Amino acid sequence: MKLISSFTKVLFLTSFLFFTGSIFAESGHGDESEHEEEGHIELSNEQIQHAGIVVSTVGANVIRDVLPVYGLVATNAESLQVVNARFDGVVRDVKKSIGDPVRKGETLLIVEANESLKNYSITSEINGYITQRNINIGEKTNETPLLVIQDFSTVWVELSIFPKDLPLVKLNQTVNIQSTDLKNISEGKIIYISPFGQVQSQATKARVLLENSNNIWKPGLFVNANITLDEINAPVSIRNEAIQVIEDKNVVFVKGESGFEPREVSLGRTDGQYSEVLTGLSVGEMYVSNNSFVLKSELGKEDAEHGH
Incomplete structure (x- = not known):
């Protein structure tokens, strides 16, 4: 099943790149006149929309120091x-x-x-x-x-806390809950920490109360969870999806007058959602926060053409 899943992902990515490549070709993106400066990629608004590229503004965000754990959705026995x-x-x-x-x-x-x-x-x-x-x-x-x-308008999420992590876990801590397919994300707080350990797993149960008015959290399903241990204000930060690795360097695509420019960045702390930027970007600059891999692919094509 893992082999089939991997093959499906590769097939989807190949099809997506072929589709976006066709869009670029039809609109004349392959013409050298569209690359006014080396390393810059120019796209029309139509191309940006078809490729699903999202542009965001560099700014401040709260980055969380988190403890990743696993959990199980359970019925709220008090409801x-x-x-x-x-x-x-x-x-x-x-x-x-x-x-x-x-x-x-x-x-x-x-x-x-x-x-x-x-x-x-x-x-x-x-x-x-x-x-x-x-x-x-x-x-x-x-x-x-x-x-x-x-009543399923609220549910419990039973977290498994191992002995080495137990001193870090406190009542009322915020917990980010994610479904295993990453489609659903919610937040709740720890309302109970069991005084007993579990014999088989040698873990202690910590319970999160989670709002479930839209009924997306089904009792019996496993979830991923991140317990917030500390919150750090990062004055310059970007979404993690924006980061691409090119020639072993962390690169972000920045939108400028000449198109999209690959910019090397130095990163600091991260929480899986946002990363602190130490150098390479300034507050207020526009960067590609989603589907930047499309631009990475286009940049690779450009480098290959120049190589010939």
Whole structure:
């Protein structure tokens, strides 16, 4: 599966570069007149849009000193309702099935009480979804919960903290949570650190409360997490996606009057999202923050042509 995944990524990148190369060729980008200065790449607005190039401004950002850990999304055990019958009896109607959404105050069941032989309704105390149903029409109520409702508007993320890192972890620390496919990113805070260790993993559990109003975080899924240990103000910083390595040097493409110029930069601290720039860039300059690899590819073509 890893081989297939790698092949798919290579195929996608090759197709993307071929596609952008075709756009450049059709618009005359291959003409020498478009490279007014050596090392500069000129693109029209149409070419920039088709290549998905994003230009941002160099500025200040907060760079975090983080502790990377792994976690597991779990149901918030404080946001559920176990539905039981107030009086023993026979269930005359069940309004909900597993997976159905529920609003607070909504009727869930109708039960005929054994003693009075009168019907009474059971309503929901919370918003959520039916995750268990253990009763059907005509059955008698007992000690088993009739229904279980869970509210997924918040979830827990259970982090595994190893002994060497445990002294660094504190309550109320901010934690950046990322899905394993990197498509979803959220932030929460540590609300609980277990006093017990886990025998098998020899790790201690730290719990993060995470907002989940859009229901993107599914209990049972693994996530990557970065616990913020310290925050540093970097006066000159750029997004990490902007950085390309050319001839073993860190390079950023800067937008100027003559097009996009590859600029060597010296980097300082980084947190996986932003990097501090020590030399090479100034606040206010415009740089390519996304899809700069397209310009790197074009620069390579230009160097190859000049080599002949």
